[in-house]
Amino acid sequence: MKTIYILWLRQLKRYVRSKSRMIGSLAQPLLFLVSLSFGFGPIFQKAGDGNYLNFLVPGIIGMSIIFSAVFSGMEIIWDRQFGFLKETLVAPVSRFNIMFGRTLGGATMSVAQGLIVFFISLFLGFRPTSWIIFPFVLLVMFLVAILFTALGTMIASLLEDMQGFQLIINFLVMPLFFLSGAIFPLQGLPKALSIISSLDPLAYGIDAFRSLLINVTHFGLGTDILVLSITSLIFLGLGSYFFSKIQI
Amino acid sequence: MNIIEVKNLVKKFGDFIAVDNISFDVKRGEIFAFLGPNGAGKSTTIKMLTTLLNPTSGSLLLDGNNPVLDSNKVRKSFGIVFQDPSLDDELTAWENMEFHGVLYDVPKKLRRERIEYLLKFVELWDRKNSLVKEFSGGMKRRLEIARGLLHHPKIIFLDEPTLGLDPQTRNHMWNYLKELNKNEGTTIFFTTHYMEEAEKIAQRISIIDNGKIIASGTAEELKTKANAKSLEEAFLSLTGKTIRNEDTGSKDSMRMHRRMWTKR
Numbered sequence: 001m002k003t004i005y006i007l008w009l010r011q012l013k014r015y016v017r018s019k020s021r022m023i024g025s026l027a028q029p030l031l032f033l034v035s036l037s038f039g040f041g042p043i044f045q046k047a048g049d050g051n052y053l054n055f056l057v058p059g060i061i062g063m064s065i066i067f068s069a070v071f072s073g074m075e076i077i078w079d080r081q082f083g084f085l086k087e088t089l090v091a092p093v094s095r096f097n098i099m100f101g102r103t104l105g106g107a108t109m110s111v112a113q114g115l116i117v118f119f120i121s122l123f124l125g126f127r128p129t130s131w132i133i134f135p136f137v138l139l140v141m142f143l144v145a146i147l148f149t150a151l152g153t154m155i156a157s158l159l160e161d162m163q164g165f166q167l168i169i170n171f172l173v174m175p176l177f178f179l180s181g182a183i184f185p186l187q188g189l190p191k192a193l194s195i196i197s198s199l200d201p202l203a204y205g206i207d208a209f210r211s212l213l214i215n216v217t218h219f220g221l222g223t224d225i226l227v228l229s230i231t232s233l234i235f236l237g238l239g240s241y242f243f244s245k246i247q248i
Numbered sequence: 249m250n251i252i253e254v255k256n257l258v259k260k261f262g263d264f265i266a267v268d269n270i271s272f273d274v275k276r277g278e279i280f281a282f283l284g285p286n287g288a289g290k291s292t293t294i295k296m297l298t299t300l301l302n303p304t305s306g307s308l309l310l311d312g313n314n315p316v317l318d319s320n321k322v323r324k325s326f327g328i329v330f331q332d333p334s335l336d337d338e339l340t341a342w343e344n345m346e347f348h349g350v351l352y353d354v355p356k357k358l359r360r361e362r363i364e365y366l367l368k369f370v371e372l373w374d375r376k377n378s379l380v381k382e383f384s385g386g387m388k389r390r391l392e393i394a395r396g397l398l399h400h401p402k403i404i405f406l407d408e409p410t411l412g413l414d415p416q417t418r419n420h421m422w423n424y425l426k427e428l429n430k431n432e433g434t435t436i437f438f439t440t441h442y443m444e445e446a447e448k449i450a451q452r453i454s455i456i457d458n459g460k461i462i463a464s465g466t467a468e469e470l471k472t473k474a475n476a477k478s479l480e481e482a483f484l485s486l487t488g489k490t491i492r493n494e495d496t497g498s499k500d501s502m503r504m505h506r507r508m509w510t511k512r
Binding site (some may be wrong): 017094248 | 295301302320323326333334335336338339343441
């Protein structure tokens, strides 16, 4: 327990201390939020789908969580390059605890990131249908964050340096984001695209946010939570498996 | 009684044989020096002993446990000061120590006492709340040493611990380690390029070159064997005078490519 806590604390301290990273990772979601909501808002309205900002905010929350979660999972590559990973790997702590502590830390800061986006969107005019559901929103945020931090950990355990990093962002994280229905509704998509979207775990996260925040859902909240929980467990398992195989 | 037993140990990276069928023992409570030119296989051997790397073949025992099969038990029995940096730059000196202490389950009271003692010992106590990234190379090295001494394990591995340390700190560190060796029976396994250090401190020495152990014994025995006046002379006559290319760059990238393609 103590070891999980100290690993969690370390991730958090690093996050709070790197202000530039915190600001940098907020810039992208904000840019998306502002440009897309003001740019596409009128068309969305004319198409009869209602307020685009309301539709977009859950998607952008999902976006900020997936990006910071995958990044923080992949921090293992930095630790490997700066040598700190060795220090944790020779310690008499089970690999699962190391991986789990880090993942919790990464997930916590990703949730913080998502919350910041949420509060900023309130200033832009976003209004959730109800506030009672807020704890559930937090819970789903945490599920999504754990899922993608574990995914990042898994990838980082397989990579030796940062060279593959761009590849992962362009061929994995970007598609996961764009195909999740974060910026467009999943209803009425071409068959192929709709199948792909239904394989994207982020789609269920964002659908759950929408269901809770604006009462619009594609898969249904129950399905969302079920899929998210199962995939989180799978990725935690895979992440700790690959993490335990690391050799330096 | 041997605390470390190595038999026919081999480590290959692709076609490159880093450690070539070596065998040696270290007795409980012994101070043992593992010497060799750059790239001889010292660090690779230490990595295998400390569970960071799996051997290609051969057997290893640390305090009766196998690092591959019983890695957690093995990890409980040793402490290590690495050759290259392993601190978290974004944490303070004190936080690095605390992190280590918690991971090694040193009880809180003892932990805090030792952290204070050791940080004073390496003269970093007044910088305890500074981030490590603000430290100079020597300060980082001192902090690594202090951290390695925080929990008192049965075996301490020191991979070129004195590299870049001033004579004062070096002296200080060895005195501390000798005390630990005497009072707690800690086994000390170290590598160094300073031959006078090995001669003065080690009770037994093995010399490794090109992945093979070429000589073992006390400093006296090695000098007699090589018919030399000092250990340095003996070392040079046993390993030859050519300068070794460490070549880590290409070795590392080779290792990386192999791992990328075979996915381990």
